[in-house]
Amino acid sequence: MSGILPFLFCCLLILSCTNKEVAPPAALMPIPNESQMAWHEMEMNAFVHFTTNTFTGKEWGYGDEKESVFNPSEFNADQWVSTFKETGFKGVILTCKHHDGFCLWPSQFTEHSVKNSPWENGKGDVVRAVSEACKKYGLKFGVYVSPWDRNHKDYGTQPYIDYYRNQLTELFTNYGPVFEMWFDGANGGDGFYGGKREKRSINGATYYDWPATLELVREMEPNIIFFSDAGPGVRWVGNERGVAGETNWNTISPDTLFAGKAGIEKLLNVGSETGNRWIPAEVDVSIRKGWFYHAEEDSLVKSPEKLLDIYLTSVGRGSTLLLNIPPDRRGLIHENDLKSLKGFRDLLDHEFKTNLSLSAKVVANSYRGNDDQFSPSNLIDGNNETYWTTNDDESTGSLEIDLGRTIQIKYIVLQEHIKLGQRVKGFTIEMWKDNKWQQVAAATTIGYKRIIKIAPEETNKLRIKITSSRACPILSTIEIF
Numbered sequence: 113m114s115g116i117l118p119f120l121f122c123c124l125l126i127l128s129c130t131n132k133e134v135a136p137p138a139a140l141m142p143i144p145n146e147s148q149m150a151w152h153e154m155e156m157n158a159f160v161h162f163t164t165n166t167f168t169g170k171e172w173g174y175g176d177e178k179e180s181v182f183n184p185s186e187f188n189a190d191q192w193v194s195t196f197k198e199t200g201f202k203g204v205i206l207t208c209k210h211h212d213g214f215c216l217w218p219s220q221f222t223e224h225s226v227k228n229s230p231w232e233n234g235k236g237d238v239v240r241a242v243s244e245a246c247k248k249y250g251l252k253f254g255v256y257v258s259p260w261d262r263n264h265k266d267y268g269t270q271p272y273i274d275y276y277r278n279q280l281t282e283l284f285t286n287y288g289p290v291f292e293m294w295f296d297g298a299n300g301g302d303g304f305y306g307g308k309r310e311k312r313s314i315n316g317a318t319y320y321d322w323p324a325t326l327e328l329v330r331e332m333e334p335n336i337i338f339f340s341d342a343g344p345g346v347r348w349v350g351n352e353r354g355v356a357g358e359t360n361w362n363t364i365s366p367d368t369l370f371a372g373k374a375g376i377e378k379l380l381n382v383g384s385e386t387g388n389r390w391i392p393a394e395v396d397v398s399i400r401k402g403w404f405y406h407a408e409e410d411s412l413v414k415s416p417e418k419l420l421d422i423y424l425t426s427v428g429r430g431s432t433l434l435l436n437i438p439p440d441r442r443g444l445i446h447e448n449d450l451k452s453l454k455g456f457r458d459l460l461d462h463e464f465k466t467n468l469s470l471s472a473k474v475v476a477n478s479y480r481g482n483d484d485q486f487s488p489s490n491l492i493d494g495n496n497e498t499y500w501t502t503n504d505d506e507s508t509g510s511l512e513i514d515l516g517r518t519i520q521i522k523y524i525v526l527q528e529h530i531k532l533g534q535r536v537k538g539f540t541i542e543m544w545k546d547n548k549w550q551q552v553a554a555a556t557t558i559g560y561k562r563i564i565k566i567a568p569e570e571t572n573k574l575r576i577k578i579t580s581s582r583a584c585p586i587l588s589t590i591e592i593f
């Protein structure tokens with residue numbers, strides 16, 4: 113009896129030593145919250161600018177437009193949303209109210225809305241129609257409600273803030289769920305203001321008391337993502353050309369940022385490696401020259417090739433694309449825009465048709481604790497939840513991908529496992545050519561997704577070197593097209 117217990121204890125000790133679990137890396141803070149993570153995964157959303165401007169030919173209505181001008185002849189939200197669905201968009205953000213103050217829903221707090229327009233005898237509701245079409249086609253619904261209101265008599269004083277909050281309550285209680293809310297940076301200036309026709313300036317840092325407004329909305333929609341120049345959910349990318357920074361950190365320190373602050377475009381475009389908050393950049397850009405439909409821009413709709421370029425400088429740089437597609441005076445997406453969108457979808461399907469990494473083999477110079485749960489094969493298993501990573505004391509790594517045959521390559525897609533933080537600061541891509549490794553690309557950040565386009569080349573082997581990382585690199589995906 114006396115010898116058995118020590119013997120069992122030794123067995124247990126040996127077992128626990130040989131089966132020792134290798135722990136995953138600790139998160140490198142800050143990290144995305146669940147809503148932000150879902151937002152990253154959406155990749156492409158549609159933006160819809162539609163209001164009296166569509167009928168007056170303006171981009172910024174003064175606020176004195178008669179409600180009677182709003183009169184789409186063939187309004188059909190199903191046509192919009194089904195088109196977005198077919199093109200691959202996952203959400204829609206609608207200008208429920210632009211700077212002119214005209215409301216696309218029959219708000220009880222103003223006369224300046226669809227209820228006083230001839231459209232559907234004042235019984236129409238664009239917000240309702242779009243939110244319902246989103247439910248029907250399985251897209252998420254978001255709202256743009258301009259804080260600047262050139263129509264409202266009280267703009268610039270506290271009663272307007274109360275009005276704005278009443279409208280948010282109306283929208284969020286009647287039209288949800290809402291996944292994202294847009295606060296525009298354009299704020300204050302001249303306008304109608306109930307007939308005063310004057311210039312009103314506000315202090316962008318204090319006037320709106322954003323913390324209280326965000327709190328009010330969060331009570332109604334706890335998981336909402338707030339877009340503004342500085343977040344707090346997602347930030348503006350700093351331009352309206354569709355271009356995220358070649359270096360693009362999802363992190364930034366927003367302490368001194370606020371909507372409309374001048375001179376922060378470059379910072380918003382690139383983010384900040386040591387930023388203390390996760391506030392990724394959203395890339396808003398219009399398929400046309402303007403944000404609203406103008407017949408004279410019918411020939412200026414961006415081509416499918418241009419849209420693919422924009423895709424590569426937005427989604428391909430770790431951001432989410434918010435592409436504006438403005439309906440015309442009929443209340444339909446114009447034929448030229450439809451054609452471009454369809455061409456864009458066809459191009460995406462053509463360029464990213466067969467992922468060659470699914471049938472490849474990948475080896476790494478090292479992987480965490482030699483434990484299979486962190487092995488490089490996770491990079492090509494088609495599962496974003498599994499990943500390759502190294503030991504904590506390593507901040508570089510080398511991955512060799514054997515394609516098994518010589519084939520032409522044009523795109524390499526990399527993804528970091530950002531749930532544990534954004535880490536990679538630099539990487540290179542090499543190809544095996546003429547019996548040696550030849551570098552074909554060098555870049556900085558990866559983030560949620562990085563797409564590297566190269567001049568099409570034939571090869572049978574690729575090497576990806578992580579040359580610099582803030583902590584041990586964690587990659588979930590390599591795709592090759």
Ligand code: FUL
Pocket residue numbers: 171296297298396403
């Ligand atoms: C800007 C606005 O002033 C434009 O009219 C448009 O809505 C764009 C998305 O944001 O700041």
